[in-house]
Amino acid sequence: MTQLEPRPAARHRTAARHRTADPVGADRWADALAVPRASRPVRAVTASVLTRSLRRLPLRVRFAGGSTVGLGGPLIEVRDPKAFHARIGTRGLIGFGESYMAGEWDAPDLVGALTVLAAHAADLIPVPLQRLRGVWAQRQPRTQRNTPDGSRSNISRHYDLSNDLFALFLDETLTYSAAVFRGFPADWSLLAAAQHRKIDRLLDLAGVHDGTRLLEIGTGWGELALRAAARGARVTSLTLSKEQRALALDRVREAGYADRVAVELCDYREAGGTYDALVSVEMIEAVGAEFWPVYFRTLEERLAPGGRVALQAITMPHERMLAGRDTHTWIQKYVFPGGLIPSTRAIEETARDHTALAVTARDAFGAHYAETLRLWRERFTDRADDAAALGFDETFRRLWTFYLAYSEAGFRSGYLDVHQYLLTKETPAR
Structure with missing residues (x-):
């Protein structure tokens, strides 16, 4: 043939x-462009949970004006910790992605940092919170x-x-x-x-x-x-x-x-x-x-x-x-x-x-x-x-x-x- x-x-x-x-256009990014309201206790609890999870990972997460956590490895630089914690505390992993879209955090080796997180996806969230996933996680829209x-x-x-x-x-x-x-x-x-x-x-x-x-x-x-x-x-x-x-x-x-x-x-x-x-x-x-x-x-x-x-x-x-x-x-x-x-x-x-x-x-x-x-x-x-x-x-x-x-x-x-x-x-x- x-x-x-x-x-x-x-x-x-x-x-x-x-x-x-x-x-x-920008109308699609309303949630990424606006930081959600989150009370101080919500931000504090989110920061505490994240710190406990991140300190066990082969990463370096450096917070502007604050500490660096992690065992060493690819760097994540959190430029706006308040907004970062507010987003994750109210929207979980959706908030994590929106925070990147908004430029609140970055990584010189983005793939390397995300690869570490993906490799630990099953245990990033503490077991007690995983059991309550149905309460805190957003549901798929009908x-x-x-x-x-x-x-x-x-x-x-x-x-x-x-x-x-x-x-x-x-x-x-x-x-x-x-x-x-x-x-x-x-x-x-x-x-x-x-x-x-x-x-x-x-x-x-x-x-x-x-x-x-x-x-x-x-x-x-x-x-x-x-x-x-x-x-x-x-x-x-x-x-x-x-x-x-x-x-x-x-x-x-x-x-x-x-x-x-x-x-x-x-x-x-x-x-x-x-x-x-x-x-x-x-x-x-x-x-x-x-x-x-x-x-x-x-x-x-x-x-x-x-x-x-x-x-x-x-x-x-x-x-x-x-x-x-x-x-x-x-x-x-x-x-x-x-x-x-x-x-x-x-x-x-x-x-x-x-x-x-x-x-x-x-x-x-x-x-x-x-x-x-x-x-x-x-x-x-x-x-x-x-x-x-x-x-x-x-x-x-x-x-x-x-x-x-x-x-x-x-x-x-x-x-x-x-x-x-x-x-x-x-x-x-x-």
Whole structure:
């Protein structure tokens, strides 16, 4: 078959055509820009609890005008202790992130500091307070449930920010998921090839070849669909992002695959037809635990007999997932509303209990995600002025820096992982 590769230059031209007219502004940062009211006793108790927790960690936390605590290691400089304690005392870890957005604390090695915190996530909060989590922790807002309408709103808040924003830090493939490298440390010039390696592994896992009918749930900006079309597959790709769809369609047309690739603005629950192969890359994190059974039943219903599902998913420890599944987090409030990272156990049990799908292969490569995120973060930092020129203010840029560093730290600490799964449909017993 003819291997037609999309043209990199065309990708960059089309990225500039789809730009959000009203980038995220200060109205979204009201909670970060205003320090919450907290009484002196609340601040004092918060300072005491934090000091007891931090003094056991391989960190140095230096408070302006005060002490330094920790066993030594990456430095966190708290410039405004009063505001820092007020935020954490009233909003917990959401307040910790908002305090960074507001510039009340910083770290010369942000990833290093956050990696220490992520590695001790299970014991940062004293056990008595963990038992009272249901009392003090904020609950996930009902407005962010991943119903069909809720999912459209949640997805739009992240992926419709601006195609130009994502093009600032993604490589020429515009792929926004973990790459697979040949070795570490990785270099920016190798990222596009590493993304293609990841995509090809998924397509191989799903058995995609000439003539395959492929359903992709979660289009991104279309690179996987283009790679599948180059193999001769006929691809239906689903997305809820208008911005992503517009650019993906441009890229499909410019690559000459309009007759092989359809990109539909469609919720996975509304999909029809049957397919030889299904691929879904880091989309399950946006489904929500409430709808995981529906998601897996959809995979089963859309899969033709003898078909294969290739699923790439970020995962976290099962106990931590259970502990925090109903809690509203900083990442949900500011980056991925309605999102929830599953555990490997949750994925396998949901597939087993609600479908005839069976996990027949699983491969973890979390270290590769840490490298991917490092390259994105460094690129975003280098292009901060370009983000400002697009209309994204300093608070947003600090938010995005924290998000990328926070995510990288999760993988470097082992708190997060990423897996590629193969699922096949079990034949009913006669």
